[in-house]
Structures are given as C-alpha cells and as structure tokens.
C-alpha cells in the first residue's frame with residue numbers, strides 16, 4: 278500500500294520526507310521483519326521503542342512514526358504524532374481496509390461478566406444462523422478456529438488483523454471484550470462500534486501499570502460510550518450514570534428494575550436433573566421467559582446484556598431460548614464432577630466481588646460444606662489478595678490457599694497477603710502452596726455433599742512462575758484426581 282494512502286486519515290504533527298512510496302507492512306516490534314515497513318515507535322511501560330530506531334533502520338524500515346524529534350537518514354520518512362499507540366490503531370485499521378465498517382460490531386466492557394456475556398451473545402446469534410467472530414480473554418474465535426490472545430483486548434494491530442480475517446471468513450457480526458486497559462491504551466481506537474455494552478464496575482485493576490484510581494478506571498470504561506452508536510447499560514450498577522456521563526450514543530438500560538428497557542422479573546433457581554441454572558421473565562421492550570444453563574444471580578445480568586443486544590438486532594426468542602438453555606463457557610462455573618461424593622466446579626473468579634458472588638450462588642444449592650481452592654496472581658492488583666481472602670473466610674467452610682500465576686513474586690508472600698484478609702474472618706483455612714496438591718487434598722478429603730470450587734484460573738491452561746509458563750488446567754488436574762481416587 279502507498280504510504281500516502283495509509284496516512285491520509287491520520288492526525289499528524291509533522292511529516293518529513295516522501296509519502297510517495299510503497300509500504301510492506303505496519304510494524305511496532307523491532308524484533309520483526311522491518312524491511313520496507315512503516316515502524317511505529319511506542320513508548321511502553323517497560324521500554325521506549327524510539328531507542329530501537331537505529332536497529333529498525335538498519336533492518337530497512339522505510340518510514341517511522343515517532344512522538345518526538347529524531348535523527349534518521351534522509352531516505353527514511355518521519356511522521357511525528359502526539360500519541361503513537363493511537364496512530365498504530367488508526368494505521369492498522371487503514372492497513373486492513375477498516376474491516377469493522379463491514380460488520381455489525383458489538384463491544385462489551387465491565388469488571389465482570391464480559392467473557393460470559395460475549396459467549397452468550399455469540400451462541401444466540403449462531404442459533405439464529407448468523408456468522409460471528411469473537412475476541413476476548415479466552416482468545417479469538419473465527420470460523421471455528423481458535424487463536425490464543427495475550428490480552429483480553431489485544432493490541433490494535435492484532436485486533437484489526439483478526440477483524441480482517443473475520444471479514445474474509447464471511448462474518449457478519451464481531452463481538453469483543455473491551456477492557457478498560459484496551460480503552461486507555463487506545464487499542465480499540467479506529468473501531469466503529471455499533472453497540473457498546475456495560476456489565477458492571479467494581480474496584481479492580483488499580484495498581485502499578487493498570488489504573489491510578491477508581492475514577493480513572495471508570496473514565497476509561499466510559500470512553501466506550503463515546504465510540505458506539507447504541508449503548509446498553511446495566512441500570513442496577515450504582516455507577517452506571519457515571520459510566521455514561523458524556524456519552525454520545527442512543528442509550529438503553531437493563532436490570533431488575535421497572536425503569537429498565539429490558540427488565541428481569543420472577544427470577545428462579547432451576548435444578549432439573551443435570552441442568553443447574555436460573556430462569557427469569559423478560560419484561561419491557563419485549564416479554565418472554567428466559568432459562569440459562571449457568572446458575573447464579575450474575576447469570577441473570579449476563580443473560581440480560583446478551584439478550585438486550587440480540588433483541589435490538591432483531592433476533593427472536595426461539596434462538597435466545599435454544600442458545601441459553603445449553604450455554605457453556607470454558608472455566609466459567611464449569612461443572613467438572615457431580616456425584617454423592619462431592620461436586621467439583623472450576624471458575625474464573627479472581628477478585629473479591631466475583632469470589633463473593635460465586636460462593637453465595639453455590640450456597641443456594643445447600644452444600645454439606647463449601648470448600649474453595651484459590652490463590653492470587655503475582656504482579657497484579659494486591660487488593661485482590663485481601664479481598665479474596667476476606668470473601669473466602671466469610672463464605673466458605675474451608676479455604677485451601679495455594680498458588681495462582683505467581684509471575685515474578687514469591688508464592689509464600691502472596692499467600693501471606695491473602696492471610697491479611699482471611700485471618701480476621703475466623704474462617705477455617707490451610708495453606709498448600711502447590712496447586713496440584715491443593716486440588717488433590719480438596720477432592721481426597723471431600724465429605725459427602727461437599728461442593729468444591731477451584732477458582733481463579735478458569736480456562737487458563739498454564740501456570741506462570743518466574744516468566745515461565747507450564748501447562749496446567751484446573752479442570753484436567755481435578756479430573757485426574759477424581760480418576761486416581763476411583764470416583765465414578
């Protein structure tokens with residue numbers, strides 16, 4: 278593509294050199310092939326890519342996007358911008374010929390419920406015969422193929438590449454999780470969203486390299502409602518009005534309140550054979566009963582967000598019914614084993630709010646004992662440790678405290694932080710730092726009727742210690758232990 282064509286929609290501060298040249302690609306990592314490419318210098322949280330300019334030029338980059346004055350040979354075109362990440366997003370969209378303009382696009386943001394709600398919506402649209410592409414924490418899914426993603430909301434270039442693949446595969450709909458970090462870092466700039474959805478917000482992702490405080494976290498989430506045509510928000514969240522302050526979209530609301538456009542009434546816990554879920558009647562813009570194959574009050578909200586979008590897209594209750602009655606989401610309230618011995622579930626709850634809501638949901642099913650196996654991630658919001666400890670101490674009969682992804686921290690010191698939340702509750706707990714051993718202990722010591730919740734890692738198929746990821750999937754380990762114990 279001609280450089281002139283590529284930069285025509287870009288806001289630039291200065292251009293030095295020729296735009297009349299062919300560009301071989303848009304690159305933002307100096308370790309990639311830069312020959313003939315446009316290289317974008319991003320000042321990251323760890324390194325500043327401006328320092329790689331000599332290597333990039335040596336490797337044959339034909340043009341560079343920078344945020345400050347730089348010295349380069351005359352044949353290299355220099356495009357100076359105010360924000361290189363924003364430029365990367367806009368250039369990536371242009372490089373792939375604006376694929377989101379060719380699909381109906383839906384972005385969901387919120388502290389919890391994004392993955393579950395996106396999978397619910399995907400299932401509904403597919404039940405209605407539509408072709409859907411999806412991007413989120415569990416990866417990208419395009420035409421039945423699965424791609425691993427590093428981030429819930431990947432960097433803009435990777436996003437636009439996925440969207441391009443979706444268009445090529447004939448997808449009519451694109452559904453994605455939009456993290457506050459993705460909004461803050463402009464990974465989603467350059468996307469035209471038809472629908473933006475807000476699930477809920479609670480303090481999380483606050484700490485070094487994430488958000489400075491709750492206000493900033495909220496403001497970042499709110500950006501989505503200046504980027505979409507129609508917003509659909511959870512009216513029961515105490516902060517919903519703060520989130521949509523300054524919105525530029527048409528707004529609809531959902532919730533368990535008569536003011537909501539999509540209201541859930543007559544909520545009922547359902548247990549029929551192996552079906553464990555929740556049901557409600559939808560009231561407001563449309564009226565029909567909804568049954569969801571995932572238990573818990575939060576399933577009502579997740580279903581409401583998916584169903585509201587589906588209804589606005591003109592999808593009928595038949596497809597909604599078929600999709601939600603059999604919905605399963607990897608690592609989200611995933612039932613691994615159920616018998617007279619015990620029930621084992623794997624869930625991705627990894628902060629205080631979701632641990633509390635998960636354990637309170639499981640209480641509704643009257644377990645003999647509620648046992649929770651959990652740890653906390655290293656190099657992430659430390660508040661999660663105290664809050665998960667406190668929630669588990671108050672709500673479980675036994676907490677087994679173990680490792681999660683310790684990353685660059687010591688497991689023992691993370692466990693100590695969890696004790697800060699656990700100790701004042703007087704809840705019973707033991708520490709088993711090896712996660713495999715912790716799972717083994719929970720199942721081998723189960724009493725009849727126990728419900729064991731292994732939480733925090735959900736679908737993740739690795740454990741990250743000191744920068745090394747080794748294969749580890751809670752569901753697999755639990756299944757192995759069940760087999761080892763000879764449970765049928």
Ligand SMILES: CC(=O)N[C@H]1[C@@H](OP(=O)(O)OP(=O)(O)OC[C@H]2O[C@@H](n3ccc(=O)[nH]c3=O)[C@H](O)[C@@H]2O)O[C@H](CO)[C@@H](O)[C@@H]1O[C@H](C)C(=O)N[C@@H](C)C(=O)N[C@H](CCC(=O)O)C(=O)O
Pocket residue numbers: 305306307308319320321322323324325326329388427428429430431432433456457458459482486487
């Ligand atoms: C703190 C943070 O958000 N970091 C993100 C950021 O990385 P960074 O700024 O540290 O990158 P860096 O290593 O300093 O590199 C800067 C630039 O130099 C380039 N570089 C680097 C090395 C080199 O040799 N040559 C080179 O050119 C890099 O390609 C990059 O362009 O930009 C990267 C690319 O976009 C992200 O993958 C990375 O996410 C990290 C992995 C991360 O963990 N982020 C978390 C906080 C996050 O974003 N989480 C949200 C989910 C939150 C939720 O659940 O709601 C998410 O969307 O995943």
Ligand SMILES: Nc1ncnc2c1ncn2[C@@H]1O[C@H](COP(=O)(O)OP(=O)(O)OP(=O)(O)O)[C@@H](O)[C@H]1O
Pocket residue numbers: 387388389390391392393394414429454476477575576578579608609610624625626627630631632634635735
């Ligand atoms: N609407 C909700 N409100 C509160 N907790 C929820 C909700 N939906 C799911 N959860 C809990 O949070 C966990 C994560 O859910 P999910 O992956 O759908 O959310 P997410 O927004 O994608 O989360 P994350 O940003 O952590 O990836 C679930 O395993 C469940 O325990």
